[in-house]
Amino acid sequence: MSATTTSVTLEEFLKLPETKPASEYINGEIIPKPMPKGRHSRLQGKLCAVVNELTENQKIAYAFPELRCSFGERSIVPDVAVFVWERIPFTVDNEIPDNFDLPPDWTIEILSPEQKPNKVIGNILYCLKYGSRLGWFLDPDDLSILVFLPEQQPVLLQGDDFLPVLSEIELAVTVNQVFGWLKMGS
Known part of the structure; x- marks a missing residue:
């Protein structure tokens, strides 16, 4: 995963066709995200499902x-x-x-083996700087958040x-419970 050094602006970047996996525009560079693998995909899907099950029908929040x-x-x-x-x-x-065109209220990043932790953490810190209220950084290898x-x-x-x-969401979950979602075969 390498950044593409370009002279495009944010506005020009947003006019480019979407890529799979997605690319991000950070500090003037276009940086491709790694393709999600098994653990990453499972945690991402389960986090969205759990939050949305608790919040969507009551119009409290939604996890994208x-x-x-x-x-x-x-x-x-x-x-x-x-987003609330x-x-x-x-x-x-x-x-x-x-x-x-706004930061999420809660941003969640799951570290993939190909990613640099500081780049991912940098995005969480950027979100907080612009108004996010909570960030999680999951490390599936370390089983820590x-x-x-x-x-x-x-x-x-x-x-x-x-x-x-987020205070609007009635969810009590531990780190072990989150990483326990990876065990599907037993």
Whole structure:
């Protein structure tokens, strides 16, 4: 995974066709995200399903997988972007728009083996700088989750530690429970 040095602006980047997997625009560079593999895909899908099961019908929040969020001078694609309902920029027909020009309330990143941790953590910190209220950085190899809250030091949680979630979401989940979702074959 290497960055493409370009002289394109954010506006020019956003006019380019989408790629699979997605590319992000960070500090003037186009950086491809790695293709999700098994553990990454399972955790991403399960996190979205659990949050949406608790929040969608009551119109509390919604968790989007791989949603492009463009704000400030970046266009990023968090593994999971959770928006509280009133911040979702619905169209006049109450449909989901194609473009989200704002940071998620809660950004979740799952480290893939090909990724550089600091680049991924940098996206979480960028989201917090622009208004996100919570960030999770999951490391499936380490079975740990680094939690980011605005204006606070990150906290490394493991084992039976309960994870903070947005105050609007009634979810009590531990680090072990999150990584327990990887066990499907027993």
